[in-house]
Amino acid sequence: MSMKVRKAVFPAAGLGTRFLPATKAQPKEMLPLVDKPIIQYGVEEAMASGCDQIIIVTGRGKQSIEDHFDVSYELEKMLEERKKTDLLKIVRSISDMIHVAYVRQKEALGLGHAVLMARELVGNEPFAVLLADDVIDARVPCLKQMVDVFNEMQCSVIATQVIEGKAISAYGVLDVKPVSSRFGERLVEIKNMVEKPRFEEAASNLAVVGRYILTPAVFDCLSNIQTGAGGELQLTDGMRLLLKKEKMYAYLYEGKRHDAGDKLGFLKATVEFALKREDLGKPFREYLKGLKL
Numbered sequence: 001m002s003m004k005v006r007k008a009v010f011p012a013a014g015l016g017t018r019f020l021p022a023t024k025a026q027p028k029e030m031l032p033l034v035d036k037p038i039i040q041y042g043v044e045e046a047m048a049s050g051c052d053q054i055i056i057v058t059g060r061g062k063q064s065i066e067d068h069f070d071v072s073y074e075l076e077k078m079l080e081e082r083k084k085t086d087l088l089k090i091v092r093s094i095s096d097m098i099h100v101a102y103v104r105q106k107e108a109l110g111l112g113h114a115v116l117m118a119r120e121l122v123g124n125e126p127f128a129v130l131l132a133d134d135v136i137d138a139r140v141p142c143l144k145q146m147v148d149v150f151n152e153m154q155c156s157v158i159a160t161q162v163i164e165g166k167a168i169s170a171y172g173v174l175d176v177k178p179v180s181s182r183f184g185e186r187l188v189e190i191k192n193m194v195e196k197p198r199f200e201e202a203a204s205n206l207a208v209v210g211r212y213i214l215t216p217a218v219f220d221c222l223s224n225i226q227t228g229a230g231g232e233l234q235l236t237d238g239m240r241l242l243l244k245k246e247k248m249y250a251y252l253y254e255g256k257r258h259d260a261g262d263k264l265g266f267l268k269a270t271v272e273f274a275l276k277r278e279d280l281g282k283p284f285r286e287y288l289k290g291l292k293l
């Protein structure tokens, strides 16, 4: 019987240092792109890809994420009384969205450690991991594209993207080989992967992007890793151990990724998302055109 991806894990316990001071007292996952917190884009993508259980790995100071996906009685009551039905619909749609479970990562020891915290809630089934910082704008949601691959291959699948030049050193980097499948050149088999290698040592220009579908065997691997790049327990190192036991694939997804965890990436994403909005696009475009740049 084939396995289905029902659960999506969102590591959200990081300190958000790239976005200080905004993230001093506020989780970076709650920074809004136009009017929606970045983590909600990811949660909506997971749901649109068939996941019906969301697991958020949180840490200290992340209460507002839980509040965001919870019912807000006072706000709903006030909007009801003032007959603000449109806003009420928006607010209710978030809390009605889905079942969200939380698990705490007591210390920010790294992405690999964060994913390991979800072990009990995930259990013995394949699951998705989404890094909220990577906001991916795609016709078919990126995770959905990967679920299609998983359903056929029944092996772990990682999203990948070509990154030219020295910037590759900021990513997990893949060493791959071609594979024949109905997904054509977009699907490759992973031979090896290294977290944040030096540019001269990078095996390719294929970077790991923050969307993963993993088999539960990765948990044993993650409980056996040592501190890696940046002094952290790295998911990439856990997946490298998984490679010794199982085949893994990388998928060159169709879509545009924004690094919303980076100030410039966040600004670009804000502009692009605002331009696409029905209610804001036109006046915002006019405003931008009027800027003497």
Ligand code: G1P
Binding pocket: 111, 131, 134, 170, 171, 172, 173, 195, 196, 207, 208, 209, 210, 234, 235, 236
């Ligand atoms: C994490 C992963 C890295 C991946 C990147 C994608 O790194 O460790 O392998 O390439 O996300 O955004 P971070 O950006 O948290 O340093």
